[in-house]
Amino acid sequence: MNEYGDRLTKLSYNYTKDWNLAEDIVQDVFITCYNEYDKIHSIVSFKAWIFRITINKCKDLIKSSFFKRVIMNEELLKSTKASDLSPEMALIKNSEEAFLSVCVLGLPIKYREVILLYYYEELSIDEISEILKINRNIVKTRLNRARLKLKVILERWR
Template identity: 30%
Template sequence: MNDMSETSSDAVYLLRRWMEQYGTDVINFAYSYVRNYHQAQDIAQDVFLRAFQNAHSFRGDSAVKTWLLSITANRCKDYLRSWHARHEMLHKEDWAPEDVADDDTESTVLGKLSRDEVWKRVSELPLKYREVVVLYYLRDLSTKEIADVLSASDEAVRTRLHRGRALLRRLLEEEEL
């Protein structure tokens, strides 16, 4: 019985460590799909529960972060196909998590507004471009890691990234006009 409790406590420790290390990445990646912070948190909880339940099947072929983000992508796609997601009304306050400014200097505010505008435009990209842009620029994954997360080829990821950047550039240029 002692072996079982040690194994259980090791698994709980591992889960806690994953949540501390990758929780923000999982929530933010889920948010890039569902565009609702509270739903992204629910998906993240489900991702970690599934990871915990299936930790024994993790072969180590990829990094834990890549594995968790792959689970996240699949859970988000399942959610977006669900009846609930197709019929849910988004409330304006759910659009983005609250940011807390460090200070109110003019340059900080202008920089934040500029970043917010870019990420607002990223959120307008079609999903296949948005997911690679978020994973590449916000989550700092390589195109190989993104390919693993999305079960796509490295070449497909590079193509989507290139097209996503071009589309984003057009959206930002249109905003300036």
């Protein structure tokens, strides 16, 4: 939990865009790990295994009707609130790093996940391929397309 907790929470947040839901998912992941502890000797790469569990739980939540009903409606409420930002939030919003994070979060999930795993988690193409259970060439293609999409977005705002 000490080694992977923060990283898994950030990964979950990038799928759900809600910190509380991300923490709940990570708790479920660690419960799953505890329940599967007797099978730990058959796992080749623990890191890939725990990331895969996290991604699957995130995707399951996103597909659920609860997520669509509750979270989407919550987004509607946020959009109706006043748009005045506090000075601290305005500073954060204007920072280049925050802007990049927003751009990455705006990508479609198939591109977002490879960007996050490659740049933020510093995983290799082969590890990403194993985690997502897709061909390594597909990982390379998605990574290149994601970079191009980010480049277009960033050039548009400069």
